[in-house]
Amino acid sequence: MRLTILGGGGFRVPLVYRALLGDRAEGRISHVTLYDQDPARLAAIARVLADQAAGVPDAPEVTTTGDLDEALRGTDFVFSAIRVGGLDGRATDERVALAEGVLGQETVGAGGIAYGLRTVPVAREIARRIARTAPDAWVINFTNPAGLVTEAMQETLGDRVIGICDSPVGLGRRIARALGAARPAEAWIDYVGLNHLGWVRGLHIGGRDRLPALLADDTALESFEEGRLFGAEWLRSLGAVPNEYLHYYYFNRETVRAYQQVKQTRGAFLRDRQRAFYAGADRTDLAAGEALAAWDRTRAEREATYMAENRDAAGAGEREADDLESGGYEQVALALMRAIARDERATLILNVRNRSALGVLDESAVIEVPCLVDANGAHPVSVAPLPYHAVGLVTAVKAVEREVLEAARGGSRATAVKAFALHPLVDSVGVARRLLDGYLAGHPELAYLR
Ligand code: G6P
């Protein structure tokens, strides 16, 4: 089995490779091709992977290339994990929005729209190249904003592209643990929404919904991240546990203020740390294991500071040790590949075409929902309807995503303004216009908007 990683010089690639190294089963990935436009980043990550593979028998072979068609030819799986505009672009997404007094964040609100406007044209082009060069490959999309980008790629690739995110799995695992479940993986998680905009409405263990018991138990709620972020009272009011990204909606003022006050935004912080890592991994005098050790230090620091401002704003304290290890992102990807490649049936929360799972959205809207996965792909399960307040957010944000897809297709500035203006976290059409002006000035990739 062959895997191609687009954005192969990306910082999280060693997480994926680590998961592959741990897979000893028949039919595992035997060859990984890293594709990236930046040869220095590619070389740095290849060094980390070589350190990881040292001493592991039959480690998947790794090749690197800057040629997309070469990377795609003959591959079975494509992971798309690109970042158009790099972390500098992410920092600009944050800065422009925060200067306007609205949320500046990678995937939510104005920042997510700007990132989507940059990424969708590139994702569409990649989808066309895959359709031509590797029409039988399965595509796993990590690229954020993951739901929107998956929907864009599905225009060409249909259900052969599946979007993934680690946040629903992490949330399910934390809830199951808080309930004292012996095997968190065996719980049925009743979760639905859009990527970074979903709710756990039930968690079934042994055929019983245990969420009501959790919601009634202050101590259990205090024991995990989302419980501390949202607070017991609000979770009881909702009767559900939201994805951590809903903190930006339910506590918008507090998070915007916290983000405005930090000396460096998340994107700028990660840009500086990763710049240092990549520069160090480029040295010619590195001893064996040094690139991996430097990567692991940078990774640990990243994990420890994830959503730190939200946790500060909520008084939620530090992250749990289990969550620091890794978000589980690579495990979702590996489980998905295994289920497809070996017909090992699995249930995973994925970003797929709605069909009829959520009655308020049309069939081709990409949603995040539990899916049964087998060699034929991901099949969403039917779910109970969302309450009106959640329907409101989901339909409003899907409408914004559709405007982003349309703006990226037709290149219309007016449509881009509409996308910003319709977002629930942008409070005026005037703000939307200024946001677009700021992003046009900061992002050369948006020159296509006229
Ligand atoms: C979570 C989200 C991802 C996001 C990641 C990293 O895992 O689900 O979509 O890319 O966090 O966030 P960071 O701020 O560390 O880049």
Ligand code: MN
């Ligand atoms: Mn995510």
